[in-house]
Structures are given as structure tokens and as C-alpha cells.
Amino acid sequence: MQLNFPIFPEQASSMAGQVDALYLFLVLITTFFSLLIAILILYFAIKYRRTPGRQAEQIHGSTLLEIVWTVIPLGISMVIFVWGAVIYYHMERPPANPLEIYGVGKQWMWKFQHPGGQREINTLHVPTGRDVKVTLISQDVIHSFFVPAFRVKQDVLPNRYVFTWFKATQPGTYHLFCSQYCGTKHSGMVGQVVVMTPEDYASWLASGKAEGSLASLGEKAFQQYGCTTCHRPDSGARGPNLEGVYGRPIRLTDNRVVLADDNYIRESILEPNAKVVSGFQSIMPTFRGVVSEDEIIAITEYIKHLSPQQANPLNNRSTPTEIRDSEVPNIQQQNKQQNQQQPAQQTPQGKRPANPSGKKP
């Protein structure tokens, strides 16, 4: 047994301090009111203990007091609500230009893929001082990605991408837990997050054996499954051109407008007919059961890197379907902002992932 056991978790992310501040505030509130009540009860119990002849003084109540102890807790809880909501909003709003890592949860392990193509199991290496966005998906049941030292947690759902982000501040090795019960070896679905200085991280990246960048893996899969047959830039293509499509609003055949994000690309691979791009026939067969989660991730990453030759095409709003900003559902606005930063993405050592556009599809 470790007798010098800690009673407070390490702070290793930019978020940890904010969460802890709220926590300590709440501890303070809790201590204050618990003590207040406890002391009052004990004091009353002793002061007004029953002695022969003691008569209780009958008091029916006091509306003023009731209002006071309704309003004060209400005020305090609104402070807590706003404080908690601000932190949450910050957590849910991903930073611009993050380092993007993909994570796949399955019974009972974590798999991570770095943009440079490095793969890890149950271990995640990240640099300090850089916003890291982890996009997560599960292959089977619901898991939950939990790094206590970062104060982040996100349930990992099957069939849908979710993300969490953090900015590590302290180099070290931290626990990674699955916190959503997922079957027999739930408690074995643990791992480590290794936080390194940017220099160490760069050399770790360099030492890792990668078969090529994630995007280049995606390109291979893209060709292997024959996607290039239809998804071509020329006018006679049977499928929409995917160049520069990522992160942009897309008009569908039924005039709805959706955002071409990770989830949309995934859906279009598995359920192509659900949201067909305007002007195209729904002739794409489903790839459900054919491609693996890893391959979908790689293909998504590849599509992200597909850009027409203009300098920064993704900021160019005049897409062929002429979609105005106001048509984009609000919820998607924030995603969009974040996604538009995409092309600038680079690995820390400044090495762009193998440029897939060298071979224009």
C-alpha cells in the first residue's frame, strides 16, 4: 500500500485549473452549508434539550425566511450554473488549428492514429503546449475516454464521431481510463497518456515506424475500393468531386444543407443514399461491412487533405451550389469555423503528411 497517497489529481492540462477552481468553490460552499446545518442542529439539540418543565415555543413559520432561503440558494446555484456552463462551453468548442488524433475504442482497448500514420494501442503520445483534438468512435459498445489529469471525458459512441480536446501542460505519464461500463474487462480498458515536450514529441514521431501518413493510407484505401471511379474532378463524374469539400456546407437533393464533416463523410460511405448531394444520382453502393473503422478514418483524413489548387479553397464560399451562410444551421457554424482551419494543419516538426494531391485523383 502506498501510504503517501495523493488526495488531489495532478493538473496536466490547460483546463485542469479552471475545473479545479470551480471544484474548490463548490467544496467551499458545501463545507460552509454542511457545517452551518450541522452546527445549528447540534446547537439546538443541546441548547433546547428537553428538561423537566421546558415548553417549546410555538413558531408557525416565516414567509420572509422562506423567501430568503429560497433566493439565496437560487442565487448561489445560478452562479454555479453559469460558471460550469462557461467551462463546458469552452470544452465543447474546439480550438483552432489543433493537432488531430483519431481514437477507436473497442472491447477492451484503445487504438490511436496520428496524422503522420503512427499507430498506438492503449498509449497516447501528445506534446505539451499544443491543442490536441481527439476524434473518437467505438467499434462495439459505448466506451468513455477519460483522462483525469486533463479533466476531460467523452463517451465514445458506436457509429458516430465525437471529439474531445485538451492542451497538455505538464510532461509526464497519466492514466487513461474507460469510464463507461463496457463489459467484462471494463477495468482493463486502461492506458496511458504520455505527455512530452515538443522536442521529445518530435523525436518520438520520427522514431515511430509509420507506413506513411494517415492521409496516404486513406488514399490507398480510396483507390483500393474504387472510389476514384466516380469521385473525380472532371465534369462527367458520376459522384461529387471531393476536392475541398471537407468542412463546407453541401446542398442535398432535397434542398437541405448539411456540413461535410467527419460524420457526414462516414455516413456517406456507409449509408450513401441518406444524404445525396444535389445534382447527383444516388447510385453509390454501401460500404457497410466492407471498410473498417480505421479505413474510414484514413479516408476521411485523405478527403480533408484533398484540396483544389487554389491557395485556400476552403475559405472560398462560392461553392457550385451557392449556399449562403444563413442557410447553414446554427449548430454547424462553430464546427465550420474550426474545420476551416484544416488545410493549415501540420505535424509539429513541420513535415506535411505525404502530399496526396501529388497524384490528383
Added chain:
Amino acid sequence: MSEHSHPTPGLYVVILLALVVGTCLTWGIAFVDLGKWNPVVALTIAVIKAVLVVLFFMHVHYSSKLTKVTISAGVFWLMIMITMSLSDYLTRTFLPQ
């Protein structure tokens, strides 16, 4: 309740006719293209039919306030369940599948 007045067979027949007409109307309108109003119209008619059944066949029109409050509470809670669940689904980009 026994002192309250009760509906007569005549009224029951009227309600029956109204329900039959409502059903036929639902059926007929279903084949007319009203765009997104089709389900709205169908459900509106369904609500009217249900209200008729509740008020007259189930005698709520002649019942105590308590019964009326009870039913309203039930509908209210059902609405809580539906709207609050949808408040999640409609405010995220819908689960892609």
C-alpha cells in the same frame, strides 16, 4: 357523479358519426399532397377525434375537475417527455448512421 347529467344515445350517435367522418377525412386527405402539412392535418384530426372520445364516450365533459386535471397532467407529462427528448435530437446534427 350519479347526479350529473349523462349523455343520451342521440349524442352518442352524433359522436359516432363525427368520428367516422373524421376517419374518412384522415384517409381521404392522406392522398392529397399538402406537402409538410399532411402529418399535421392527420394528427390534428386524430387529436379532435381523441378529444371527442374523451369528452363524451368517457364522460369527462360531465366529470369532476379532478378528472380533468388528471388528464391534463397526463398529456402535459407526455409533452415533457417528447419535447425534452427532441430538444436534444433537434439541436445536434442528427445522428449520422
Added chain:
Amino acid sequence: MSTATAIVKPVMPERHFLNDNYGIRSWLLTKDHKRIAILYLFSITFFFLIGGVFASLIRLHLLTPNGELFEADTYNKLFTMHGVNMVFFFLIPSVPAVLGNFLVPIMVGTKDLAFPKINLLSWYLYMAGGTFSMAAMVSGGVDSGWTFYAPLSSGYLKTHVIMLAVGVIIAGFSSIFTGLNFIVTVHRMRAPGMTWGRLPLFVWSNYAASLIMILGTPVIAITLILLALERGFHIGIFDPKLGGDPVLFQHMFWFYSHPAVYIMILPGMGVISEIVPCFSRKRVFGYSFVAFSSVAIAVFGFVVWAHHMFVAGISVYSALVFSLLSYAVAIPSAVKVFNWTATMYKGSIEMSTPMLYAMAFIGLFTIGGLTGLFLAALGLDIHIHDTYFVIAHFHYVMVGGMVTAYLGGLHFWWPKITGRMYPEAPAKLAALITFIGFNLTFFPQFILGYMGMPRRYWAYPPEFQVLNVLSSAGASVLAVGFLLPLLYFAWSLKYGEVAGNNPWQATGLEWETSSPPPTHNFHEIPIVTKDPYAYGEDAEVTVVH
């Protein structure tokens, strides 16, 4: 007043509901709400003990970090069966089905509940549900967790999930029928003069809990039916592989299961609202605020469920709404705590066993309730969700609150139920042991949770061991505290002092009839002319019979 009771030595009434009839048939076919309450008392104690054994095994296992006592599968079954037994077969029925069943008709001044046969049926349903869950347990156990999250439970586990779900569904209908009976009884069966403003707060809180039972329970029933259909017939409702949505399961599950915690705690609050005025010899402070706060909790309780799902992938906006609404429940709970405390002010306080439990309740519930604020605060909940912090929080409310109130109520009304007093000294000792054991068990879990120890872990990192050992040590103390009452309650049945009609000189109709009450509760249906908790006015007069 103490002199009056000392002179007249109370005697047991000649005929009462316990000796009106004999034989197994007279119990198993009884329609007397008091006898049904006794049936519940025994069956609930049984399930509490089973759940307690599972709890002890869990704590024993967690003494070491590497999972050395049980296999992971066994451990998963242990916490599942602990949760299912305690939640569905102990906490939900405990106060309403035992104390409520016994007291609600007497407190409102009627001969029985509105539907005695349905009341008996609800006990049989409870037992049938219990049988299914026991069968699932005996035939290999279930490892779905009490929350049955899909798609794990619907598509991946190999254990008898359906059997357990059927048990829970059936027990749910038992709860629905109890709630229905209470609601109708309170609305339609009150004695003359028993206006809503004169209803004892225990009745108010059981009424509020009944609202949740009838409106929430059918939703868990249909949810589990859909889960069972998906598991049995592979139709897609919740499993994404079949086109379903697992988050929908959580919405529907928590639509019931969050209000369900108010089914558990509200009747407990009702017990406290009876005990505190009685032993303070004072009117309850702010009667109408305490009464309406029960209803407010029941209503607000229905619009906060998704605070269990902040990390589950719900929309940001919906999370904000649910977080905001969650604080709405905190306010009426706070109002209650302040009112109880104010009731003690300038009272004439007797520290008897029920009062000790009530004081423990107020303190522990305050901590339990305030730590709920942590979990409703969005940014903070992200970190502590699904950790031991949650476990500590709900055990503070459920064990520190609800079980404490149940035990307090049992002591308070034991003389009414059995006609005999429990022995005071061991009872006080048990209350003290429970309090100490409880805090030792669950306080370390708050720290563990904030450290990041996830719940339902069979093995854990070694730096968490000391706190886990502390917790396990506390659990053994707590177990002693829970077992002691079993012994002295049994002892008191034969050797306890005869209580008399009103050993506490309390107000309320239940104290005006004999102890134990006659089969039809009152020899003559009472006419109520006084406000509730009319202590200090003519409380003494009612004692003389």
C-alpha cells in the same frame, strides 16, 4: 405530561390487526393494508440483506488493487445485482410500501387503502419481480449494471439480461399500483375535516412520490420491453448496428430513473418531517412550504434527466438546458433542510433514537444534496461523471438519506406497528455506529472520485488503495450498524415494553388509535378539527384514552 404517562401503565389492546386472524392464509390473502405492510417489511428486509451481502463482497474485493478475490465477470455481476436489488427491490418500495402502506390510510383517517385487492396484488407483483431477479441471479448472474445500457446489454452480454429486465418490469408495476392506491386514497378517502392543509407531511411526500411512480414507471417498463425485444428478436431499436440509437435508450431510461431517486428520497423526507416536530414538541416550521416543496421536487424531477448524459453525446444546447433545470430541484430540497432546522429552534428536544436518525439524515442529506450541485455543474461533471464521486454522492443521498430515514421511521412507528417499544440503548448505539460507519465508507469515495477512479472497476491503480481500504473498513462498521436493529427489533417483539397508544405523545391520527391498531384502524372514524403538528396546544389531551 411525563407524569401522566408514568401513572397509567399501558396494556396491549385485546384485539388488533395482528391477532385478528391466524394462519398462513390470513396473511397471504389479506387485504388489510397493515398486514400487507408487514409482508413488505419482511420481503424488503430480505432483499436489503441480499443487496447488502453483494455490497460487502464488493468492498471486500476492492481491498486490493489488482482484483485478487473475484474474477472480473463475477465482480461485474456483484455490482449489477447489488444495484438492481437495492434500487428496484429495496429503495423504491422501502418507505412507501412498508411505512406508507401502514400509515397513509391511518393518517388520512380511513379504514383501508382505496383498492385493497390491488394493494395485495402489488405485493405479489413485487415478489414475482423479485423471483425473476433472483432466478437471473441464481442461474449465473447478470453483468449489465443496473442501468442496462444498450447496446452492451442488448447485443453483447451473454447473461440473462432479459430475465432480470422482466423482473424489474414486474416490480415496476407493483410500484405503479402502490402509487395509484396512494393517490386515490389521498384524494378520495380522507376523514371528515382532513383537509389538504391538515394532511401530515408524510402523506404529502408519499403523494408526491406516487405521482412519479405512476407517471415515470411505465416509461422504464416500455424501455426495458424494447430492450428485451431487441435482445430477443434482434430488432433494431437501440443498437447502432441495427440502425438504432443508444443515446435514446439513455434518454428513456433516465426519464424514469432520475425521477425514481425522488421516489426513493421523498418518502424519507416525509418521515423526517414527522420525527423532527414530534421530538422538538413543535409545529413544523413552514408547513405549506415543506408540503409544496415535495410536489415541486416531484414535478421538477421530471425535467432534469439528461444531467446523467452530459458526456453521452447530447447536444450542447440541450445540456445547458438540463443543467439549468437541475438546479431547480436543488431549491425545494434546500427549503426542506432549512425548515427542519428551524423547527428545532426553541423546541424542547428529546434525543431519542428516531431523532438521532433524523438529525443524521439532515446532515448527510445536506452533504448528499450539495454534492449534487457538483454533478449538475456542466464543466465539473465532465470530470467527475462515472467516477466514485457519483457513487459517493448517491450513497450519501440514498443510504445517508433514505436508509437513515427508513430506519428512523421504523423506530418511530415500531411501537405503533407492534405495540411494543424497542430497547433504547442498543438502538442509540446502532444509530451511532451506522453514522460513523457510513461516513467512513463513503466520504473517501468523494476523494477517490475526484482523483478519477472510474466506477465499476474490478481493478484499480495502486495509488487509490488506501482510500479504498478506508472505505471497506467503514463498510464493515456500517454492516454492524445495520445488523443490530434486526436483533433488537426481534427481541422487542417478545420482551419490549408495551408501548400504549402514543408513547411519543405525538400528534397525528395514527397515534389516536391503539397500538397495534385494530383491523379497521379506528373504532370510530375520526373527525379532524385540528391543524397538523398541533404540539403545545392540546397534544397531551389526546394521550388520555
Added chain:
Amino acid sequence: MSTSQTTTTDHHPALAHQFDSMEQQQEASTFGMWVFLLTELMMFGGLFTAYLIYRLKYYPAFVAGSTSISVSWGFANTLVLIASSFTMAMTVWAAQNGKRKTQVWLLLATMVLGTAFLGVKAKEYYDKWDECHIPGHVIGKGFNAWGGCSATDKSLGNIAEEIRDPKAHGNPNVTEVSAEQTAKRTEIFFSFYFAMTGLHAFHMVIGLGLLAWLTLRARSGEFGPAYYTPIELGGLYWHFVDIVWIFLFPLLYLISRHQHGV
């Protein structure tokens, strides 16, 4: 206190001991029934909520699935059930007015109509069975949106074919591939179709049992102007089941019918 245990002489035989008067008994019983119907409402409500969410999610598949079930049978069944509600309402009236024979006949009529409803439902279920449109892999031979897994007529129940039907002047972009994908997703529509109509039919079966029991009691002349609570409660239950169907009919049978014709 008006009534106590001593005055047992003027008790109606049906007055239970816990009530003071027949009026109190009737009010309590009716109120109890309403409270019970509230729980029923929430139970069906859970299903309706889930239905709504999936309908939004898989709208094309819900359209296709809805089109593949027979609107005529559903329409007929709605009328049958409404008629049975009418006869049930009349039963209560007959009981209130002490018409013993009429009561029995009306109850029998209600039961006949109820049985007819279940018969039609059984026929519809059988058709779906025949077309292999039973969701899941346990009952029947597994779900097959192309239909005809056991039927000889291959054209029967081919949902993909129907989606591509030129009569379906909805989406001009429908192709063979997309029709197949939509057709596959109709499985979730059928899950709800069977869950909702199944739960409803289960309530009908219970209702028929109740009615049979009431018929026996009515035949023995138990109900009259002074005591007809059981009939009234049975009626409340029956009407509630009717109301559920009033909503099920448009929700399940009439999704975007106008695009597809009869």
C-alpha cells in the same frame, strides 16, 4: 360522521368495506381508473417518442415501410374500433338505465367488433409474415425487404421495387442502389410497427377478457342504475385503447401516402 360500521343495513352488496358510500366508491374507482390510464398513456408515450425520433431519422424508409402496409385494412379497422367504442359507450348508458338485456347484447356487440379488429390485425400480420417483413432474425425467416422469402409470388412485398415504382413521383433521383438501401432500413419501421400495434393488440386482448367477464356479470343482473362502476371502468379502458389506435392509424399507415397512391 355519517357512516360507520354500525349502519350496515342500508349497504349495497357491492359496497366494499373501506368506503363509506356507493358514491365515494364510484368516485374512487373511476378516479383510480383514470390514474391507471395515465400510466398507460406514459407507456405508449415512450413508444411514441421513440417512434418520432426514428421517423425523423429514417424518413424515406418510414415512407416506404408505411406504403407497404395496407391502408384499406387499417382504415377498416379504425372504423371497426370506433364502432366498438360506440357500442361500449351505449353499454354504459344501458347499465345506467337498468336495461339488462340491452347491456348484454351491446357488450357482445363490442366483443364481436373487438374480435373483428384482432382478426384483421392477424390477417395483416400474416401478410407481413408471408412477405418476410418481420424484423429481426428470430421470428420467420429473417427480414427481407425484397419480400417473398416463402411466398410463391415473388412480386409480393418487394419494398425496393415499390420505391422505384414510377408511380412514386416523389424523389426523381431514386435508383436501384438507393432504393435497396432505403428498403433495408424499413426494418426499423417494421420494428416500431410491430411493437406499437403489438402492444395495442395486447391491450385489446386484455380488454376482450374484461368484456367477457363483464358480460357474465351483466347477465346475472348485477348492474343497474345504483351500481354500474365495473361497466364504466371497462368502458374507460376500452375507449383508451381506441384512442391509442386513433393515433396509430395516421402515424403508421399514412406516412406520405400522397406520393404513392392507394
